[in-house]
Amino acid sequence: MQRSLEDLISTRRVIVTVGCGGVGKTTVAAAVALAAARKGRRVLCLTIDPAKRLATSLGLKEMRAEAQTVPPELWGQPESTGGALTAMMLDVRGTFDELVTRHASSPEVRDRILSNRIYREVAGNLAGTPEYMAMEKLHAVRDDPRYDLIVLDTPPTSNALDFLDAPDKMIDAMDSPAVKAFVTAFQRGGSLSLSFLSRAMAKVLQGLSTFTGGGFLEQIAEFLSDLQGLFGGFRERASKVRESLAARDVAFVLVTSTDPMAVGEAMFFAERLQQNGMVAEAVVMNRVRSLPEQAPPSADRLAGILGEAGVEPAQELGNAFSKSWRDAQVWARRDAQEVARVARDFAAVPRHVVVPALDEDVYDIAALTHVAACLV
Numbered sequence: 385m386q387r388s389l390e391d392l393i394s395t396r397r398v399i400v401t402v403g404c405g406g407v408g409k410t411t412v413a414a415a416v417a418l419a420a421a422r423k424g425r426r427v428l429c430l431t432i433d434p435a436k437r438l439a440t441s442l443g444l445k446e447m448r449a450e451a452q453t454v455p456p457e458l459w460g461q462p463e464s465t466g467g468a469l470t471a472m473m474l475d476v477r478g479t480f481d482e483l484v485t486r487h488a489s490s491p492e493v494r495d496r497i498l499s500n501r502i503y504r505e506v507a508g509n510l511a512g513t514p515e516y517m518a519m520e521k522l523h524a525v526r527d528d529p530r531y532d533l534i535v536l537d538t539p540p541t542s543n544a545l546d547f548l549d550a551p552d553k554m555i556d557a558m559d560s561p562a563v564k565a566f567v568t569a570f571q572r573g574g575s576l577s578l579s580f581l582s583r584a585m586a587k588v589l590q591g592l593s594t595f596t597g598g599g600f601l602e603q604i605a606e607f608l609s610d611l612q613g614l615f616g617g618f619r620e621r622a623s624k625v626r627e628s629l630a631a632r633d634v635a636f637v638l639v640t641s642t643d644p645m646a647v648g649e650a651m652f653f654a655e656r657l658q659q660n661g662m663v664a665e666a667v668v669m670n671r672v673r674s675l676p677e678q679a680p681p682s683a684d685r686l687a688g689i690l691g692e693a694g695v696e697p698a699q700e701l702g703n704a705f706s707k708s709w710r711d712a713q714v715w716a717r718r719d720a721q722e723v724a725r726v727a728r729d730f731a732a733v734p735r736h737v738v739v740p741a742l743d744e745d746v747y748d749i750a751a752l753t754h755v756a757a758c759l760v
């Protein structure tokens with residue numbers, strides 16, 4: 385049951401790390417990419433996380449929207465195996481622009497949307513947009529012959545399921561009856577009549593309009609009106625993207641911490657994947673705490689040692705250390721139980737790996753190598 389991710393890393397075309405916030409998706413994605421490159425694959429690690437830590441752990445100054453090659457000497461490739469490591473940060477706005485450009489009915493509509501003030505302000509921030517754009521970008525690079533493997537790190541959502549639901553949610557929000565009514569009111573009058581709204585709502589919107597300067601509502605209405613023409617294309621594209629994630633060469637890796645809530649969410653996500661014709665190929669239990677094999681000396685004995693060495697206050701220090709040791713024992717026991725539970729509850733997932741909690745955050749190649757070693 386405790387099979388490693390080695391075969392996935394060596395054979396799949398796309399590996400997607402999913403899980404709830406902060407469990408280690410980005411770290412595992414980078415470690416997978418590193419392990420694959422060392423095996424001689426040409427890897428693109430596509431992340432949405434601008435974390436400086438991630439860039440430094442890959443030996444880069446910063447993550448950028450353009451593809452950056454990680455020099456092989458940085459990831460310590462002993463002999464040339466032909467592997468290559470490229471990192472790219474998802475540019476949500478840029479990807480949205482590409483989507484608009486692809487689906488706009490004419491260059492005029494395209495330019496009108498791209499130069500619309502509302503679009504420029506909100507395009508990157510609409511709920512679900514980062515998730516949707518991550519899928520979109522994956523679709524766009526999927527057939528790129530420069531890469532053998534694309535590792536996709538999913539956005540820091542609070543809910544892992546957002547990733548699958550994002551495209552529909554985003555489109556539904558902008559295509560809702562309320563928005564349609566708004567757009568119709570705009571299109572009918574040429575300029576905006578707020579008569580279709582409740583008086584209270586109209587007041588709020590008018591207030592907003594004064595607040596943000598003239599033409600605000602018109603800009604919104606124009607933007608939504610133009611965008612609606614694109615939804616057919618968006619929807620079709622979104623379902624294609626989703627279908628492509630169900631392909632056999634795509635592997636989903638569930639990442640979870642030992643927190644029972646995170647484990648529960650991973651379970652829920654595994655079920656959702658299945659309902660969508662996708663498979664969770666592996667579960668990575670990250671940041672698992674354990675104890676060193678050798679127990680430390682007792683509080684009194686430690687105090688004695690410290691006292692002899694002239695370290696004061698020896699007794700307090702001895703007691704404090706002893707207390708933190710007892711806490712660590714509790715955590716380690718709890719994590720061991722959670723690992724056992726995951727082994728049972730995720731029995732249908734064919735690969736399980738446990739990554740220990742490292743002493744510090746993962747911020748350099750050495751730490752990333754450590755994580756990668758656990759995966760393979």
Ligand SMILES: Nc1ncnc2c1ncn2[C@@H]1O[C@H](COP(=O)(O)OP(=O)(O)OP(=O)(O)O)[C@@H](O)[C@H]1O
Binds near residue numbers: 403407408670745747
């Ligand atoms: N095994 C580990 N040991 C120690 N620290 C770890 C380990 N794995 C991840 N971390 C640290 O935990 C933090 C969260 O990890 P990471 O950014 O990979 O999570 P994430 O799931 O991508 O988070 P988000 O949902 O915000 O994108 C980081 O500071 C990372 O360095």
Ligand SMILES: [Mg+2]
Binds near residue numbers: 410
């Ligand atoms: Mg992340």
